[in-house]
Amino acid sequence: MATATPAKAPAASDEKLYRVALREALAEEMERDDSIFLIGEDIGIFGGAYRVTEGLLDRFGPQRVVDAPIAEEAIVGTAIGAAMLGLRPVVELMTINFSLIAYDQIVNNAAKIRYMFGGEVKVPMVIRMPGGAGHQLSAQHSHSFEVLYGLIPGLLVVAPTTPADAKGMLKSAIRADNPVMFLESMSLYNVKGEVPAGDYTTPLGKAALRRTGSDVTIVGVSRMAVLANEAAKQLEEEDIDAEVVDLRSIRPIDWDPIVESVRKTSRCVVVEEGWSTYGVTAELAAGVQERCFDYLDAPIRRLGGAQVPMPYNQQLEKTSIPTSEDIKRLVRVTLGRKPGLS
């Protein structure tokens, strides 16, 4: 069976914050392998803009927890060079919005060097960066740029949505021999969840089946997978039995569990926080259509953020981001149900 599931949790597990799970992954990996170092803005003395690296400077010293100047291109370039020479850098960019300044380094160097050097060097590095809107950070600082990295061959792109996945996938990312774009979500840092005790990894490149159902498959990207799950729970009241797939890996896309699910439910709704035009959901819809055409009982429906620069106004911002209500509405449309009717 192709369905991917999170790594089996060992017997002992604990409720932890997403940010804490990330910190544990960093610390445990740094203990394990001293070629790993962290570099980013305010990650040392300040403990990180989102407190992920708090305490790591004291624990591992300034050689391995490097506070960098505000120069994303230089930070990423430095990390690429270090990775080519045998270290394993883990970059923190304060948010994905600032990665645009480093986009040339990521796209033209990180993603291509191993290929252009005929495999003689590799670039084992991780770039961690949170994205997403909802915090009144306005048009320039509210992006969901999964697609910008998802379209680049040579990169692995993942977006964990649970504390357990955050820890397990960050460990896998650090151990990977190719550059990994590790997309966190500002809105998920304070989410609590069971995290298995001890050392474990969660494979990259695998989607997770979050919920089984028979009427419709909802594929969620990043935080939208969490909302999809909420929507699916509420849809039970309307006698709609939705299956939820958490994409987790944006590049490569793990088609098998999605295809298996859609062939079962014959309906599909895809959801992302970013713009759906040319978005990850556009790719998902196209891929599902190619693989499941003769199984589809309704058009695949896409849901994404409003096609506007993110408004600063709180109400307008709320209106621009997909909600679980929006997901429910689209599921009803796909099933041909009238709103509110059970």
Add this chain to the structure above:
Amino acid sequence: MPDINMPKLSDTMEEGTIVEWKKKSGDQVKTGEVLAEVESDKATFDLEAEADGVLQILVEQGVPAKIGAPIAKIGEAGEAAPAKQPAQQKAAAEPKGKEPEAPAPKAQPVPAPPAAAPAPPRERGGQQDGQQDGIKASPLAKRLAAEMGIDLSSLKGSGPEGRIVKEDVMAAGGTRPAAERRRTQPAGDRRAGAEVEIVEPNRMQATIARRMAEAKSTIPEFQVTVEARVDLAVSLRQQLKDSVPGAEKVTMTDFLVRACALALRKFPEVNSSWVEGKFQRKRSINIGLAVAPSQGMGLLVPVVHDADLKDLIQISIESRQVIERARSGRPNEGDLSGATFSISNLGMYGVDEFVAIINPPEAGILAVGAIKDVPVVAEGRIVPGKVMRMTLSVDHRVFYGATAAQFMAEVKRLVENPVTLLVPPAP
């Protein structure tokens, strides 16, 4: 402004219902365009425009209308409703530039979103999806229909925008998807009670119920059963299928239609009715064939007209066409009316024999069982043979036991000597 009236589509049709208007009042329509789907007591059929012009709907969908009653009008562009513009005035020159009172806008402008910022789920993908040969069906529905041999054009879509979806195909095929079963039989306390589900009959089912109860309670009937050897008929049928163009699909029922037509000619009293205390002898011999509709429960009786004037191959071709048209819900005029005698063949389901209920005003119906391989005694020896049992239900007011027996003996003789069925019809 020509009226469109509720057409009469069968003998028993008294009123019809517009299931769905395919056009709106104010729409420009062309001759031959489908205006509406109309349900009679027997079938659903398309109502086509017989003139070009602007449609004005008089009877809304879901409202029954007596046959002959006006249900819509087709007028010229700019022509207003007759109540507002009497016919005399119409004779004068059309006032130029006078627009219809309230022309339906060609396309509804998209209403402005209520919020200042566009809300996210505004995707309008898939407008053309599933549209093929004018039938809107999902890819899954198309695949299933092909696998199950169901004609999509005979189905009505229950999905969004009238799309035919999986459930429609499954319902037509007699199976319901698992999800549907789960919904209609929820477990536990979610929907307690209701041991019995109340199901509304469609018009066809309501008509069958009324007419069958009427037939059974008013007709003094009796039955006559014969068993015929059909070895020769079976092998003749095979020969026809193998070697005669046009006869590839000839059925045992076609043989029986021909046999009954010949027997009815010989016994005109069987081809009669009892109407208001008098016999009605019918000149035409029109044979109704009881068949199941392609979807749902019910009964259709498509009619082969003038069966005595047609040869076996003609009957075979025509009966197949008329059955197909009836099953598709698009019968031609006369396809479902005018029968003078009926045949109900349940042989393909393996029944040995059965008794059919007379469909008034006909006086007889032949119920046909399966062809069975049995030991038979021929010239004092037991040999393998093929037999078929046929039971005639008789309206005793119209003819009597001796006639019934002679009629059945004649049918039996013809079926057992099937070469007689190949003789061209006498003029």
